[in-house]
Amino acid sequence: MSGPRVDANVALGPWPSEASASWTAADVERHVDRFGLSHALVRSAEAVTYDAPSGNAGLLKAIEGHPRLLPAFVLGPLDAGEHGPVATLPARLTSAGVRAVWLLPSRHGWSLTGPEAGSLRDVLRRAGLPVFVDLEETDWGGIDALCAALPEVDVVVAGIGYRTLRQALPVLDRRPRLHVDLSYLAALDGLELFASRYGAGRLLFGTGAPVRDDAAPAFLLERSALSPSERAIVAGGTAARLLGLAGDGALSVPSPKVGSHPDGRGLPTVANQPDVVDAHAHLGRWPSSWLPHPDADALLAAYDRTGTGHAVISHLAAIWGGDAPAGNAAALAAAAAHPDRLSVWLVANPNRPQDAELLAEQLRSPLVRGFKVHPDTHDCPIDDARLDWVWRLALEAAAPVLAHGFAGTSHSDPLRFGAVAARHPELTLIVGHSGATVDGFRRTIEVGLRHPSVFAEICGSWMTGRWLRRLVSELGADRVLHGTDACLIDPRYGVGRVLGAGLDPADLALVLGGNARRLLGLPSPSPLGGH
Numbered sequence: 001m002s003g004p005r006v007d008a009n010v011a012l013g014p015w016p017s018e019a020s021a022s023w024t025a026a027d028v029e030r031h032v033d034r035f036g037l038s039h040a041l042v043r044s045a046e047a048v049t050y051d052a053p054s055g056n057a058g059l060l061k062a063i064e065g066h067p068r069l070l071p072a073f074v075l076g077p078l079d080a081g082e083h084g085p086v087a088t089l090p091a092r093l094t095s096a097g098v099r100a101v102w103l104l105p106s107r108h109g110w111s112l113t114g115p116e117a118g119s120l121r122d123v124l125r126r127a128g129l130p131v132f133v134d135l136e137e138t139d140w141g142g143i144d145a146l147c148a149a150l151p152e153v154d155v156v157v158a159g160i161g162y163r164t165l166r167q168a169l170p171v172l173d174r175r176p177r178l179h180v181d182l183s184y185l186a187a188l189d190g191l192e193l194f195a196s197r198y199g200a201g202r203l204l205f206g207t208g209a210p211v212r213d214d215a216a217p218a219f220l221l222e223r224s225a226l227s228p229s230e231r232a233i234v235a236g237g238t239a240a241r242l243l244g245l246a247g248d249g250a251l252s253v254p255s256p257k258v259g260s261h262p263d264g265r266g267l268p269t270v271a272n273q274p275d276v277v278d279a280h281a282h283l284g285r286w287p288s289s290w291l292p293h294p295d296a297d298a299l300l301a302a303y304d305r306t307g308t309g310h311a312v313i314s315h316l317a318a319i320w321g322g323d324a325p326a327g328n329a330a331a332l333a334a335a336a337a338h339p340d341r342l343s344v345w346l347v348a349n350p351n352r353p354q355d356a357e358l359l360a361e362q363l364r365s366p367l368v369r370g371f372k373v374h375p376d377t378h379d380c381p382i383d384d385a386r387l388d389w390v391w392r393l394a395l396e397a398a399a400p401v402l403a404h405g406f407a408g409t410s411h412s413d414p415l416r417f418g419a420v421a422a423r424h425p426e427l428t429l430i431v432g433h434s435g436a437t438v439d440g441f442r443r444t445i446e447v448g449l450r451h452p453s454v455f456a457e458i459c460g461s462w463m464t465g466r467w468l469r470r471l472v473s474e475l476g477a478d479r480v481l482h483g484t485d486a487c488l489i490d491p492r493y494g495v496g497r498v499l500g501a502g503l504d505p506a507d508l509a510l511v512l513g514g515n516a517r518r519l520l521g522l523p524s525p526s527p528l529g530g531h
Helices: 025-034 045-049 052-062 089-095 115-127 140-149 165-174 190-198 215-222 228-243 296-306 316-320 324-337 353-362 385-397 414-423 438-450 465-475 491-499 505-520
Strands: 006-012 039-044 069-075 100-103 131-134 155-158 178-181 276-283 308-315 342-347 368-373 401-404 429-432 454-457
Touching: 006 025, 006 045, 006 228, 025 039, 025 069, 039 045, 039 052, 039 228, 045 052, 045 069, 052 069, 069 115, 089 115, 100 115, 131 140, 140 155, 140 165, 165 178, 165 190, 190 228, 215 228, 215 491, 276 296, 276 316, 276 324, 276 491, 276 505, 296 308, 296 491, 308 316, 308 324, 308 505, 316 324, 316 342, 324 342, 324 353, 353 385, 368 385, 385 401, 385 414, 414 429, 414 438, 414 454, 429 438, 438 454, 438 465, 465 491, 465 505, 491 505
Parallel strands: 006 039, 039 069, 069 100, 100 131, 131 155, 155 178, 276 308, 308 342, 342 368, 368 401, 401 429, 429 454
Antiparallel strands: none
16 A cells, blocks of 8 residues: 555635635545545644634544544744643644644734744744745745754745745755645746755645645646656655654555546546647746746646647736837747747737837737737726727727736726726627636626626636636636646646636536637647647
């Protein structure tokens, strides 16, 4: 029998809003079965959102009779006495069978480096349990300081995203007991980068479910370039070592089981995966983040791993740089070199009406699918009159427009898309990222229900299969488009999320590729698209 296969990042219990699902112990058990796991390390949602001591106690009761569910306690500053006597806390953690500790400094109003953390650090040293921290709760300076204060303790940073590699690598270089989970290791080829630089033993499988999507990390590992032995270590070997689980032999990669999804569906195999079109992709670099692989060849190699037959790209130089024509020319050159795999969104900068004639000419190219606008970067609200010349060009050419959307901003909140759709009902307007946040998803649905010309594109850091199902249910499967935001975000997260969402086969085919081919005038899929 193979050794443990562990999801080291799961939350159990009710949340105060509908932003994420509220899982019971039975839900976690189904999750364990679905992904072929032997264990899940769980923390209490109540300990996260309300009160850590009562949440921790409730967690132990909730998982009684569920030996595959391993408890992780949420702790914080100890001097106020809320966690009981400091001197006996390590022994009490051991007697309760606690396998790890979670720290939530930002949410709970304290600092990893403040004097209030002194007693906690002493307890963590004595307890010797692995310590988990989500990067959203601190920064890499705080992680570095925590590792320096606890040199003999294993620390796991979760949800590192794709924006922080410049800060992450120096800390990981000098902190050999610092580990990373897969809940959102989202930089393109980030899994392979970390495994080659630090070894698979510094990585562990964790989903962040149900707050984050559970299928995306499984698909990332399943479609990785790691060797079978490296995948086994990530799948369970690292967690087995950190959590003190028995068995250190050859382990299997978490393997989704067909028919084990709550809706009766698992992830399709490579052989029966539907056609995939990435409707939101990029080439180029990003000023605030290091992108390991910003070129077309690396992007296409990533698409080969996900079975993506075609992608529509815009060039980041056209978005972030002042010379949009040069960036568009770079995107067109890449598409011309790979016309069966790539086509182009032309970036239209509303502050450059002098580009109108060139853009009108480029729209006639068979490599071009429409316009990309980025209201935030170009400092122009999407419903501003400065974009009127772009809408006119798009309408004259019957070209769709993909626009960056982000709820709560003064430039690209999805509610602003409604004003554009009301003025130009013939314009096909795609809300990029579906508004990016849970509020954005709600507002995209609201605008889409009022305006049938508005479509939802689903790439981003906070989309989950649960919210994808809701978009499809309320807008219709024919108005939701798959996108990944590669080369910023690894496309395995986006494809895995859609494949694991539990959509009806016909709806899945529309979302993954059918809608993009219909809406953007793409030809029938190549053989790769059928993988």
